[in-house]
Amino acid sequence: MKRIFSGIQPTGNVTLGNYLGAIKNWVALQNEASCDCIFCVVDQHAITVQKNIGALKRSTQETAACLISAGIDPVNSILFNQSQVEEHMKLAWVLGCLTRVGWLNRMIQFKDKANQDKDNASAGLWWYPVMMAADILAYKGTHVPVGDDQKQHIELARDIARSYNFAFGVEFFPLPQAQILSKSFRIMSLCDGKKKMSKSDSSDMSRINITDNADTIAHKIKKAKTDSYSLPSETGGLVGRAEAQNLITIYAALSNKSVEVALLEYGGCGFGRLKRDLAELAIEVIRPIRMEVHRLMSDIKYIDNVLKKGSARASALSKPIVKEVYDTIGFLST
Template structure:
């Protein structure tokens, strides 16, 4: 079985409230990779149910993520957009990889500790085990590259460990070097977008304050208001990147501006260094509205008037995804010894 050279896999959870962090940290990068890689982009609905989801909301959120992919510029004719649950090889390979992965590896995953909180005994087994499903998502396509945020690098390392152990465990039966070890792609000046209310915390869908995030449903007025109220400090912006150290709110806003403009933080400070936030925030709001409004408008149009197109795109994408995944999983079965 020939190995792909530049195959990208990534996904976004359909848990509602897609926000600026999802766009800058993931979706926008997905768009840019289309010219250089073979891209497979998933709506990871199996991952979403590691915490309970209202079924009707899950369906709507799945369509919303797919709409965001398309509205942002991903071409579903050239690349693959689908939802994870339509391709059974993800879950089936995950079980085999569960038997390859070690409990100690999973116990070191910091994301579980963060998401489960103090009452870990009440968390679902799926929440504990989802890094193995993530590994299956990647490996079932033998993907070579995965665009990830800093907080997902640990899970990608786990995927590499699982792939390597599978290759070693089954080397005598044709498994040697079967799975490529996927490489991370961390791109851009704002790979980790922080909360507008607390620059030390990641922007999150689950934050109880809607003022903490700019969503892909926000109007121009909403965006301007949230940026105006974003956490900063009384000092003017520094003239060098080093001057942002210890100023989490300022650093976050400068990083967001840099990512939206496609420039380095140093260039932002070259223009705004020494100026007060009363000057910088309106400029940031204007830039954010210019970049996001076309996407939010197209998402809204599709969700209100063209859900049939979204569903057809997901189904067609799933067919193309199965054409890649099923032969890989068939070969895994043979390597493991299933008849």
């Protein structure tokens, strides 16, 4: 049985990139008989960058609502927020003491984010990968569905698990595997096809939010950056054309087609037709999710109860695992 663990930060509105790149695949995974799925709103990770902290509680609730609305079943899967399960932090300290400074200094995402604001980069941002390893290993997670940009963090989690097992002469933690799903799409910014679509981008025009209405979606796609050439008929014609690649990828993902098939439809056309069809398709896909999010957010007690129950289930799994770690180390428990 695979034990799937994955998380999403509540640092802003859930985007179409989050949905197509991760959440849609999570929904498929939870329906596989061979998968035991745990999905986490990682609110403790969210404070590594000091943005939106005053709205963190509301963002956590809305992120959970988006996951449920997109198809995550909190009965068949475990859905919770990280800060309600203390085992994550308890295990992170132990794992951090087995993690080499050099390992963390090599993390590409830390370098990229820290370089954006060197004077204000937090120690938490540097420590983030250790906490991520604890998130996974607290449940003995075996598979982590991630994008290519997170593969290095999973490699670190494997190194940390291996380090623990070697230090104490046990085969306790499995070595988690990055599960790169074949139908996972990397969705980029509507303003810059070389940057990932991000919840934290300063420009709301760079992304389509799951909570955007039809007019907003149509406007954003209409204004999306393009180039002055027609769309190619084959993928080779997309080389060096990041914005064209991005828009045709979004269309392919929403229509459940390959990029190759999508290009057969639009090859030789300008962007006007693609943008029109893409807007209609995005509105059609997002509308029922957005409406369900609004319905759920009108009943915050329901969302809180889902997260409370999920946290209790997560704690029941992680407590004996972390207790065994503490016993192995020799921490006194009375």
